[in-house]
Amino acid sequence: MYTTPDLRSRGGADAYLRTCASRAVLDVIANxxxxxxxxxxxxxxxxFGQLRRRLDGVTQKMxxxxxxxxxxxxxVRRVVYPSIPPRVEYSLTELGQSLIDLMGEIRIWSEAHIDDIQVARERYDDAAARDLDPIETTAVSSQRGNRVGR
Incomplete structure (x- = not known):
């Protein structure tokens, strides 16, 4: 797997460093x-109402x-029109538009691989449940009691 080389020596950002400001950008676009x-x-x-209807499950607050x-x-650009009631419209800026392909690919990948992820989760959960089977503690407790009494 390829990772970007350390660019600090050339004045570049390095998101692998905890102090790099680019991590704040990653926090935003990973949401x-x-x-x-x-x-x-x-x-x-x-x-706003159109967006809320399109994004099923999002709360007004979120x-x-x-x-x-x-x-x-x-x-995102927010434009408020002075009408009664006020009309507010949202659109992508040029910078926001540069994310369309990336976000689209992430969404498409998620939709294409949901079944694979679901199978992997079930397999993991089944294995974890088997690993958590209780251990017989009655025999251990009675043995300890015998040793203490000696």
């Missing part, structure tokens, strides 16, 4: 809601938090 919001907005401008974080990071 499932970020991945799904980027994908949804890849199709064009959407209002969607608001995710959109604010993406706006702060320069990935």
């Amino acid at each position: 499932k809601w970020v991945c799904l919001v980027i994908g949804a907005l890849g199709g064009g401008t959407m209002r 969607l608001t938090k995710t959109l604010r974080e993406l706006e702060r990071d320069g990935l």
Whole structure:
């Protein structure tokens, strides 16, 4: 497996170092809601309600938090139109658009391999359950009692 060489000597970022600021970017783009919001907005401008309906299961609080974080990071543009009630639209910035292919590939890979992951999880859980079978402790306890009494 290939990993990027240490770029510190050339003034570059190195996400493998705990002090590297690029880890904060990884924290953002590794979030499932970020991945799904980027994908949804890849199709064009959407209002909050449209996004919420598209992202089945997201809470209003989580969607608001995710959109604010993406706006702060320069990935999403928020436009408020002065109407009653106010109309708010979200779209990807140029920087956000540069993530569409990456996030799409992650989503596609996830959808394509869900069965493989499910089988692996079941296999792991079955093995873990077998490893946790209780050990007979009655004989050990009575032996200890005999030794102490001697």
